[in-house]
Amino acid sequence: MSSTPHKPKLAISACLLGEPVRFNGGHKASRLCLEVLGQHFEFVPVCPEVAIGLGVPRPTLRLSGEHDAPRAVTQQGERRDVSEALRGYGREQAERLRDICGYIFMQQSPSCGLHRVKLYRDDGQLQPPGTRGLYAQAFCAARPELPVEEEGRLNDPVLRENFLTRVFACSAWRALNADGLSRAGVIAFHSRYKYQLMAHNPRQYSVLGQRLAKIGDEPLETFAPRYFQDFMQALGNCATRGTHSNVLQHLAGYLKHALPATEKSELQQLIEQYRCGIIPLVVPLTLLKHHFRLHPHPYVQAQAYLQPHPETLSLRNAI
Incomplete structure (x- = not known):
């Protein structure tokens, strides 16, 4: 994405x-x-x-x-x-x-x-x-x-990362519309952005999820624009080390049966160091992505959070 x-x-x-x-x-x-x-x-x-x-x-x-x-x-x-x-x-x-x-x-x-x-x-x-x-x-x-x-x-690296995350999310939404908007497409889009939303606004992620449960109750041409406006407003909140750490822990949970104790401990240590401001987000995230390459999980691999913008922008090296 x-x-x-x-x-x-x-x-x-x-x-x-x-x-x-x-x-x-x-x-x-x-x-x-x-x-x-x-x-x-x-x-x-x-x-x-x-x-x-x-x-x-x-x-x-x-x-x-x-x-x-x-x-x-x-x-x-x-x-x-x-x-x-x-x-x-x-x-x-x-x-x-x-x-x-x-x-x-x-x-x-x-x-x-x-x-x-x-x-x-x-x-x-x-x-x-x-x-x-x-x-x-x-x-x-x-x-x-x-x-x-x-x-x-x-x-400001936090504001820059937040802005460009929203820009690429907007680009993904435009691509979804260009391909032909459908209820299934909107639900899949929301699913791909689950952890990105959780990092920016956990409460609004829950609210949007509840709204999606009623997507069939009104015409898609009125539902989709209102959903996307609220989606973008949620992403407008800058994620914090605390909310990022929460998402990292959720993702690590998908590996609990795949990793030996020593590797779990290493991952947890990096997440805690990130939460405390010792290392940037890219460090625990890189290790997580490494583990998911070795132990693929289809739902996690589809998450925009893992790479919401091109790596060459190096946006997560300074937050």
């Missing part, structure tokens, strides 16, 4: 790819995106400020007003309110970019920022804790199931 025949598509703020679309004619090229993620994804660059006609170079934007209805206003020359243009373009792109599996936004941008974008009162004073860029807000409201993240936050 870690890959698809084609690279998944990611929308991305165009400046992060080195395109000179910033207000001053510059860019914010991201080495992570260009050199690492670019090997695994097809990027779809977007700059909403250029798209709505502000041009390059252009006056800077500032968000002002109240948290429930911020406005984006240009700051030099004749002031121009572009709030509705940005919101409208966000809704338009949300509908147009139906084939993307995630979106990487530029942080602190009054159009694209996701977290703590500066918001000013009408008297010029800052309004903590900030807000969300207007384009990003409209886009995300229209596509609540889609994995989104800011480029700067992707430098």
Whole structure:
């Protein structure tokens, strides 16, 4: 479940790819995106400020007003309110970019920022804790199931792993839909992601399982989108060392009759060392995968948790 025949598509703020679309004619090229993620994804660059006609170079934007209805206003020359243009373009792109599996936004941008974008009162004073860029807000409201993240936050290994886990899960769901959605397919998808869900949100895993038991009670075309939105919301919770350790213990249980006592003890020691923060997740997981290669178990082998993203991304080496 870690890959698809084609690279998944990611929308991305165009400046992060080195395109000179910033207000001053510059860019914010991201080495992570260009050199690492670019090997695994097809990027779809977007700059909403250029798209709505502000041009390059252009006056800077500032968000002002109240948290429930911020406005984006240009700051030099004749002031121009572009709030509705940005919101409208966000809704338009949300509908147009139906084939993307995630979106990487530029942080602190009054159009694209996701977290703590500066918001000013009408008297010029800052309004903590900030807000969300207007384009990003409209886009995300229209596509609540889609994995989104800011480029700067992707430098955190836990947030990066969480985001890309969701992106590849979204890609797997898109492949399922492309093959022809069925009730059996949705149930099989949920089964493959059992331990991934357990690591991110054990309670929601149980809730989704209960919902699947009633999958025949309503039309699939209404059931499936609601299920997937809640599935993605559950994966949005970052897994912890505690929840990962719980999943590792569950997987180890499938080997209890296959391993001698010394190998069981070694595995348990590594799981405990991981839980205590001594070693990264990749260490006990690599040993588990080794044992399952020698003692295959069909249900475990199908689990997305074992490899939710390509090994070459090395995402579990630092968490």
